[in-house]
Amino acid sequence: MFAVPLGDDAELRPLEPWRAGEFLAHLDRGREYIGRYVGLTDVVTDLASSRAFLRSYAEKAAADTGRIYGIWLGGHLVGGVLFRTMDLVNGTAEAGCWLEPAAVGRGLVTRACRVIIDWAVEERSIHRIEWRVSSTNAASIAVARRLGMSRDGVLRESYLYRGQRQDIEVWSVLAPQWRAARPAPNL
Template sequence: MYAISLGEGGAELRPLEPWRAEEFLAHMERGREFIGRYIALPDAVTDVESSRSYLQSYADKAAADTGRIYGIWADGTLVGGVLFRTMDVRLGNAEVGCWLEPAAVGKGLVTRAVRVIIDWAVEERGLHRVEWQVAAGNAASVAVAQRLGLTKEGVLRESYPYRGKRHDIEVWSVLAPEWRSARTLAQRS
């Protein structure tokens, strides 16, 4: 197995595989309320069986080359994750997503982890467009999109019914030439 350093504090990005179902469930329990403010992941992972099933669905996506899921570990504890919710290599498009438990907020872990997977998508897989969809009220996730240099394309008004309320979804994206250009500029500074 591999791990990619996310810098300070010994944080690492690793594949999040079905055999980690109990660890994933424990992580969801620690962050259930916080994570569930804007995404349904905690609703899908409620016991070991559903945890394993969720992770298996991404193992199946990885095998079919249609998605991936990675965990973020800090000091040996699973504290969050990033994923390609969808990935269409033939069309060159993917959608990224993220989540984090409260103890790991404010450390830049998601920004660094998403940067790693976008680099991989663009450079290794040759994807042209990476999209980020976020509930408009999720200021932390919007800030990640901004820090990564994604472009806000628009708002899907009240398109996401969640927990009895309809949420606006902002659509952000980056194209491969923009990503490469921004990375080149960052390396020069």
């Protein structure tokens, strides 16, 4: 298995179905916090649904239509990043994230997203990475900004979440922009 160091005793690893118990325990720790904006906590409620969710991403990975990774801090799963969708024919992908409260404010999501976006752009030839976020989710919007994404627009009241209509902001970065913003390697 591989792990990508994120600094500060954190690492990024694939989040696979055999980790369903650990994934469920992580979501239980952050259920209220994560669930404010992310429907993941409504979908993963017990061990069977946790396993099914992770299995669906294993199937997406096999079909090359999505990926999911966990963020571990000090050996504990504290969050994750994913490509909710990947369309290799059109060169597009939608990235997303979640984090439990104990790990907030450390830059882990931004660093993890940089790793997966680099991979998508350089290894999978993805041209456009999208980030869709509720207009009220300031933390996630801040991540999009730190990643150098541009706000493309707002889909007004386009998403029904827990009985409330949400405005969804669409942010994106294109492969040429991503490459141009990357720091030069130290030689």
